[in-house]
Amino acid sequence: MKSILLIADHVAATENAARQALNIARHLHLNIIVGQTLPARKTSRQLAVISGGRDEIPGPVNALSEVLSLLQEEIENSDVDIEVINIADYDERELTELINKRDIWLIVKGMADTVRSGSPEGKFPVEHILNRTRVPMMLIPAHAMIRDFKRLVYMADLRYCRYHILRFLAELADPYQAGVSVAHISAKGLTNMTDEYAEKVFSEEICRQVHYDKLYLNNIHEKDLTRALDVLINGMHNDLLALINHRFHFEEIMGRHIGEILPVAVTIPIIIFPY
Incomplete structure (x- = not known):
């Protein structure tokens, strides 16, 4: 089944990107793979399948996954599955392999409003992936209005x-x-x-x-x-x-x-x- 790859590399920007990814997944009946580039940390909640929380993903997850879990309230009667993958240590070849092997239809990435000082929270080689795959990338402004496309x-x-x-x-x-x-x-x-x-x-x-x-x-x-x-x-x-x-x-x-x-x-x- 085709999937959306949601890049979780910036806490503030990823929430809006997650809303957009979920909106598209619901309408087109796609699954979501969360590519997490931030260091994982344990939380009290495990990210569950949106279709009713029947299954849990074992192991530590990032607080960004909490955002997706909370969004299930916005999607009723949906069969969108979410899988979290830690891609923090992936090189360009491994990322390309993931995109090609997992039947990724679209990449979604949140974009911050301001340039971050110091070390970035996470990194994703946008230009290299666009050059190495045939998959389009949707960039979501942090404060863009998320709504059904018209x-x-x-x-x-x-x-x-x-x-x-x-x-x-x-x-x-x-x-x-x-x-x-x-x-x-x-x-x-x-x-x-x-x-x-x-x-x-x-x-x-x-x-x-x-x-x-x-x-x-x-x-x-x-x-x-x-x-x-x-x-x-x-x-x-x-x-x-x-x-x-x-x-x-x-x-x-x-x-x-x-x-x-x-x-x-x-x-x-x-x-x-x-x-």
């Missing part, structure tokens, strides 16, 4: 739109009956597409390859990426932004590398697809 947007140049990304987003959106849109913004150096030409490419090429009845196009003529991002998030009220790692508009929004915190303008979950 609108998902993929920012890309329509001429280089990846069908597999739209199919993935459609699979994610379908249980929510959410809309999926392509926000076309021309890549640097390329001319803008007229609305008429963009609609033709969208209907004749993309819609024939991606079959989803709530697939839409937004031809964005704004060249300022900061303004365009503000429109997509605050004007159009999208709930999830999709980008390709280090392609097209990624570096203009995220910078050269994915750091400890997200850019201030990114206030909603963002899903990064491997290049």
Whole structure:
């Protein structure tokens, strides 16, 4: 059965990420594997299977697991199973092996609001995993509103739109009956597409390859990426932004590398697809 890998590497940020992971798992009938990078410590409660607490996971667990256990109250009649794995000592090869062997469909990671001073609480090689696997990673701002998806947007140049990304987003959106849109913004150096030409490419090429009845196009003529991002998030009220790692508009929004915190303008979950 497909699973979500929830990275537990920051106490404050992981609670919101856990809520998002549980929301997705419930709608898509997935299990959750908690990849714990923090040192484990004994607690009075063992993390139980959400479907009713029938089974307990032996051994010490982290306080982050308590967060997941408490969240079972928010999910009724659910069959989401949770497994905790300590990955604190895993190297990149072992992490890649885990992701590939355990049929991980999505990686979810919480992002802090501020850069931590001193040694980080836990570490997870985001860039390396995106480079070594074909699994997308969803980054959740620590104070993002967690709710059912209504609108998902993929920012890309329509001429280089990846069908597999739209199919993935459609699979994610379908249980929510959410809309999926392509926000076309021309890549640097390329001319803008007229609305008429963009609609033709969208209907004749993309819609024939991606079959989803709530697939839409937004031809964005704004060249300022900061303004365009503000429109997509605050004007159009999208709930999830999709980008390709280090392609097209990624570096203009995220910078050269994915750091400890997200850019201030990114206030909603963002899903990064491997290049």
